[in-house]
Amino acid sequence: MLIVPHIPSDRERYEDNLWVKSKCYRFYVEQRRLHCNFLQIMDLWLLAPCCTECALSNPLTGNAIPDILPQSWECDLLLSVCQSVLGQTQTALRENPDFHYFCKTCGRELRPWVDSQIYVVSYHLEEHYGIPLETPPRKKPAIILREQIIGLYDNRCFGCNSEKERLDIDHILPKAAGGDAAFRNLQPLCRLCGARKGNQLPEEIEVYSTIYFGPYPSDGYEGLFW
Ligand SMILES: [Zn+2]
Numbered sequence: 451m452l453i454v455p456h457i458p459s460d461r462e463r464y465e466d467n468l469w470v471k472s473k474c475y476r477f478y479v480e481q482r483r484l485h486c487n488f489l490q491i492m493d494l495w496l497l498a499p500c501c502t503e504c505a506l507s508n509p510l511t512g513n514a515i516p517d518i519l520p521q522s523w524e525c526d527l528l529l530s531v532c533q534s535v536l537g538q539t540q541t542a543l544r545e546n547p548d549f550h551y552f553c554k555t556c557g558r559e560l561r562p563w564v565d566s567q568i569y570v571v572s573y574h575l576e577e578h579y580g581i582p583l584e585t586p587p588r589k590k591p592a593i594i595l596r597e598q599i600i601g602l603y604d605n606r607c608f609g610c611n612s613e614k615e616r617l618d619i620d621h622i623l624p625k626a627a628g629g630d631a632a633f634r635n636l637q638p639l640c641r642l643c644g645a646r647k648g649n650q651l652p653e654e655i656e657v658y659s660t661i662y663f664g665p666y667p668s669d670g671y672e673g674l675f676w
């Protein structure tokens with residue numbers, strides 16, 4: 451039997467792309483629920499391990515010293531990432547002595563606790579999935595974007611978490627202060643919370659997501675969440 455490879459049509463590719471992006475948006479909203487209140491803009495960074503060759507051929511990390519060295523990997527991991535990631539790695543290693551990371555770029559196995567040195571690269575979730583971080587000329591979100599945002603927040607006000615028939619799309623950094631209609635600057639608020647917030651300026655919160663442990667999914671589906 452002849453097996454014909456499936457070549458996705460433009461339409462399928464477009465839909466896949468939307469699917470990946472909607473997962474990305476959901477991840478963003480989840481992280482925001484965990485880390486922020488309605489007066490905080492989240493600057494979300496993803497961290498991933500990277501082998502020496504890939505790190506040196508990437509202009510962002512070229513010529514840098516490795517983040518994690520074999521002889522001091524526990525201390526390095528704590529310094530370059532965070533306590534919870536170190537804890538996760540120690541647990542994984544106890545359960546499976548063969549545990550390893552994978553290079554984000556080439557997929558090579560990395561075990562800094564044995565022999566290799568690795569870099570930790572950080573990047574914006576939106577950048578990686580091609581979602582604009584800013585929309586310079588536009589201050590008012592399109593109607594479809596407003597509906598999508600309310601849906602992503604499960605029809606709940608981000609201030610008081612109550613489900614409301616009527617939710618307004620709030621600019622976290624107010625329009626008057628230069629806030630634009632990029633996804634990261636918009637949230638649904640009920641009238642009361644909107645009034646409570648007024649024109650207060652937000653605080654920016656940097657959030658580093660956990661280091662990526664599994665084989666890196668280039669842009670595949672399952673791998674988007676870790
Ligand atoms: Zn690599």
Ligand SMILES: [Zn+2]
Nearest residue numbers: 607610640643
């Ligand atoms: Zn509210």
